[in-house]
Amino acid sequence: MLRKMLNIKHPIIQAGMAGGPTTPELIAAVSNAGALGTLGAGYMPPEDIGAAIAHIKEQTEAPFAVNLFLPQSYETNEKQILNMQAHLNHYRKKLDIPEIHTIPDMKDIFERQLEVVIETGVKIVSFTFDQPSAELVKRLKNKDILVIATATNVEEAKVLDKLGVNVIVAQGSEAGGHRGTFLSKENEALIGTFALVPQMVDAVSCPVIAAGGIMDGRGYAAALSLGASGVQIGTAFLTVTESGASDIHQQAILSSKDTDTKITKAFSGKSARGFKNEMMLELEKIQIENLPPYPIQHILTSDIRKEAGRRKNKEMLSMWAGQASAMSKRQSAKELIETIAVDCSKIISELHRQQT
């Protein structure tokens, strides 16, 4: 059913990871392999989104999705921002980049991002960080655009279902990157994929996609067993040959172990799972009321993380990853998808054989 709805062979969604990993090459490779590629456009200027979509379309005729961050309201003040700048200047000095003592320019680009996505004829849009308005869902559906949204607990899933979204991603606590929590405190909705998926499947009428800790055919088969209609996979796509993740990020994933990640607000002001490092652990010592909220903290730390990436300094970088990152491999997107699909079939056949 999800296959038919999304017009794909394998109900495997490559997560729309923002910040560079989802190159047009990756998205096209995923979609050409029969799964669903997703452009992680959350941080992208509208014109870059347009260019990326054009570039994807040159390489595939298969469906792909674009992921956007729904804007959430936030409260901050000059003092909080300037105090954080002063604190961050400590890292800027270490990296020999200019200190900053000003308040950054904050513009909401969501509406313009959305316009580009609609204009370019993208057929599937996925959202995270909040619930879309009923108006927005209607607007997209009127243009025959399928809407995928993210929930981290049953209550959120019920809200999204009522809004009429087409598909809900159940983001378990294992998942790497930002949490999509919007109805409770982010740390109150850290529900493991195993517990989350069946409860969500029972609570909503639309298809549920399992996300968090899924890396191979075993995870795919397990998700289908739990009642999911498909899976969303992030971390495993970060180390494929078409990935745009930095070398240092990929190396960290390939040499990681199960206990290396942590959920933190340090880098962006919003809870996200990534590898523990110096900057994360130091920033976590700051009282939570002094930490600017998302997207402010994200903007404030951007220059530092960018420069640290250039210098391959993994201590001042946000490197998002899920709890099963150690299972990542270096291979092509096509190999990853085909191996997942084939292994899943083998597992199901073997379990079936054992019980007969």
Add this chain to the structure above:
Amino acid sequence: MLRKMLNIKHPIIQAGMAGGPTTPELIAAVSNAGALGTLGAGYMPPEDIGAAIAHIKEQTEAPFAVNLFLPQSYETNEKQILNMQAHLNHYRKKLDIPEIHTIPDMKDIFERQLEVVIETGVKIVSFTFDQPSAELVKRLKNKDILVIATATNVEEAKVLDKLGVNVIVAQGSEAGGHRGTFLSKENEALIGTFALVPQMVDAVSCPVIAAGGIMDGRGYAAALSLGASGVQIGTAFLTVTESGASDIHQQAILSSKDTDTKITKAFSGKSARGFKNEMMLELEKIQIENLPPYPIQHILTSDIRKEAGRRKNKEMLSMWAGQASAMSKRQSAKELIETIAVDCSKIISELHRQQT
């Protein structure tokens, strides 16, 4: 293989939940239904263990296990304990029970518990809270007793595997009750079942049992898909008719939702997942260095939790439960086990049908 090793029909282990839920009636019903019942003997005086085992044997000839807590070293001091007593007297006053201003008697009963288990001819012993010594594993194996131990991350599992335990339980972060973490800080090993099981299966040579968030046939099929040799289920057995869990605990489970639990050290000094309530949230405000470690805090809060249970006051009670507690039902242990086994078969057959 696990079926043969444990001499059971269904590789489903009823978790050895300490503190009352695992009545001889429950254990016998589980084992008679073809799964493995477990006496949660962690807190039981040795003579009570002997009596319970005799009582179980009157009701079943099938194998069952006994779960014990491996003693861990801890550091505390008079001041810390007396300060906590003073703090806890606030709850004792509310419950009209005598205030306590003294240091409790602490005796290690592990060796005597173990002797009873060996003497009574129990064939399967499971441990949690630490790694057994090589000597202990050898001693049990020499008596043809199978050893099951608990790990919460890959490193712990490797240690247990090297020690030669027969079976390892992979305790995911979804699981209710106490965490079995012993090689890292308890909050650093909160790995979801979905991520934990395949990584552990790949790392060890002995069978791995999945635990955490498993409530029904979907969870059983998913665990087998991930490579587990079986499942351990706790919360779902708390509401069966043979359960010794208090009415108030059972009611809390049956009316719970996915976001109701939290991992806390408040009640026992050791991380455990249970329902949020007044006493938990208040005690969490105490600085961690002022909280006596397990088993001290467990002993200090015992009289309060016992009286609160008697009065059906759910605000001063520890009520352990996993993140899928909302899926619990009122039924017999036999019905639960048979439904899980039948539903799992149906799911596997249906997935097999879909792919052919």
